[in-house]
Amino acid sequence: MKITVLGSGAWGTALSLVLLENGHQVTLWSYTREESKTLRDNHENPMLKGVPLPDTLALTDDMACVKGCGLVVLATPSFAVRATAAKLKDLVDPGTILVSVSKGIEKDTSLRLSQVIEEEIGDKCPVVVLSGPSHAEEVGRRIPTGVVAAASDRAVAEQVQDLFMNHRFRVYTSDDRVGTELCAALKNIIALCAGCCDGMGCGDNTKALLMTRGLAEMARLGVALGGRKETFTGLAGVGDLIVTCTSMHSRNRRCGILIGQGKGIQEAIREVGAVVEGYYAAASARVLAQKTGVDMPIAQAAYEVLYEGRDVHGVVADLMTRSKRSELEESWS
Numbered sequence: 001m002k003i004t005v006l007g008s009g010a011w012g013t014a015l016s017l018v019l020l021e022n023g024h025q026v027t028l029w030s031y032t033r034e035e036s037k038t039l040r041d042n043h044e045n046p047m048l049k050g051v052p053l054p055d056t057l058a059l060t061d062d063m064a065c066v067k068g069c070g071l072v073v074l075a076t077p078s079f080a081v082r083a084t085a086a087k088l089k090d091l092v093d094p095g096t097i098l099v100s101v102s103k104g105i106e107k108d109t110s111l112r113l114s115q116v117i118e119e120e121i122g123d124k125c126p127v128v129v130l131s132g133p134s135h136a137e138e139v140g141r142r143i144p145t146g147v148v149a150a151a152s153d154r155a156v157a158e159q160v161q162d163l164f165m166n167h168r169f170r171v172y173t174s175d176d177r178v179g180t181e182l183c184a185a186l187k188n189i190i191a192l193c194a195g196c197c198d199g200m201g202c203g204d205n206t207k208a209l210l211m212t213r214g215l216a217e218m219a220r221l222g223v224a225l226g227g228r229k230e231t232f233t234g235l236a237g238v239g240d241l242i243v244t245c246t247s248m249h250s251r252n253r254r255c256g257i258l259i260g261q262g263k264g265i266q267e268a269i270r271e272v273g274a275v276v277e278g279y280y281a282a283a284s285a286r287v288l289a290q291k292t293g294v295d296m297p298i299a300q301a302a303y304e305v306l307y308e309g310r311d312v313h314g315v316v317a318d319l320m321t322r323s324k325r326s327e328l329e330e331s332w333s
Contacts, residue, residue: 001025001163004066005073006084008035008059009274010047010136011101012075017140018169019073020057027058027065031076036061047274051140063087071097071163073130074117077275078104078185081113085120094124099149099160101130103184104277105284110291112181126156129177130164131184132235133243135250139169146170148236150180172235179227183218183236187244188252188278189285189302190214194245195256196305196312210298211245217296221285224292252278265306282306297322 001024005016008030016028030036036059039045043053058065066072072092076084081102092098098117106116114127121127132147139145149164149171151157157173165171174180190211197206218241219232231237244250255276258268269276282302289296301315 001070002068003027003071003073003163004029004069005075006063006066006088007031007073007075007077007080007102008039008045009075009077010045010140011134012073013039013045013048013051013053014136014139015073015075015101015164016057017051017053018164018166020054022163022166024163025058026056027060029063029065030059030061031080033061048136048140063091066092066096068093069096071099071160072125073099073101074113075101078102078113078277078280079107079275082106082116082120085117089121089124092121092125096125097156097160098125098127099130100127100181103131103188105185105281105288107280107284110284110287112178112185114177114181126151126153127177128156128160129180129184130160130171131180131240133239135243135247137249142168144168144170146172146235146239148172148174148180148234150174150177150236152177174231174234174236176228176231178225179222179231180236182222182225182227183232183240185277185281186218186221186285186299187214187237187241188276189282189299190218190241190278191244191250191252192256192259192276192278192282192306193298193302195250195253195258196260197256197316198253199257199260199262200312200316201260202316207245211241214298215241217294217298221289221292221294221296224294225288251276255279259305260312278302279306 003024004027005012006029020026128151134145149157149160161171255268255272285299286303304310
């Protein structure tokens with residue numbers, strides 16, 4: 001099949017290699033001519049060092065490459081999804097499957113990214129979400145990985161499953177696009193917090209507490225917004241949460257470590273050198289929690305540190321001294 005991947009960051013590049021390995025005709029689109037030229041000249045993405053780009057991978061900065069494609073993957077940062085979808089609308093063929101692999105929530109609208117794409121594209125193309133514990137650095141090195149393809153139409157999800165799946169990239173299907181996308185966005189907040197704990201010198205006990213209660217918060221909000229609680233215990237939920245909170249591949253965790261060590265928020269983000277989606281997700285999660293009336297103390301604490309200048313030690317003390325409760329008294333619904 002003819003396929004275009006929009007976004008030549010680490011994740012878009014890694015997925016291009018998966019699709020190329022599966023025998024598809026793949027084009028990797030870059031936002032600027034300079035980015036595309038760098039890939040062409042170096043035969044390598046600087047964000048995926050040591051992973052060669054085959055000559056069979058087409059490289060371009062012309063979005064007209066989506067014409068005639070059966071599948072288009074949107075792999076831009078979350079803040080660029082709307083603009084990319086708007087440009088795509090008049091170029092893509094009706095019925096082309098669009099796969100959203102970006103992880104986040106739109107800043108100003110608090111919309112899930114598939115909703116953003118559908119606002120721009122309309123009903124011209126079906127939209128599938130692909131998510132799970134999948135660091136680009138490991139996918140690019142052909143390390144076994146499992147993800148979820150979520151769509152309201154099972155047949156479309158299964159088609160995406162067939163196109164991506166191979167012996168080292170396993171794809172499961174789901175009909176819970178809402179839960180899958182919210183997992184992808186919200187786990188980045190918890191990963192930032194996990195990094196803060198590491199930077200402060202907290203131990204494994206603290207991280208286990210944070211991840212478990214963070215997952216409970218994610219699930220409460222996800223169910224309130226129409227997701228299924230089972231999704232949060234699967235690959236898109238707890239799977240992605242584990243890998244993002246524990247791996248140094250995680251930009252969110254690395255940023256949190258720097259904050260926990262005492263660096264300023266913007267200084268930490270600059271030092272990471274790439275988009276830290278959890279920073280933006282913290283603001284969106286706060287809005288969604290307020291709209292739904294869902295209690296999210298960890299996400300609220302993250303917001304206070306990231307946007308209100310609170311000291312990380314102070315918010316940890318506040319979280320640890322919250323009023324007593326039963327672990328199971330809070331409903332997921």
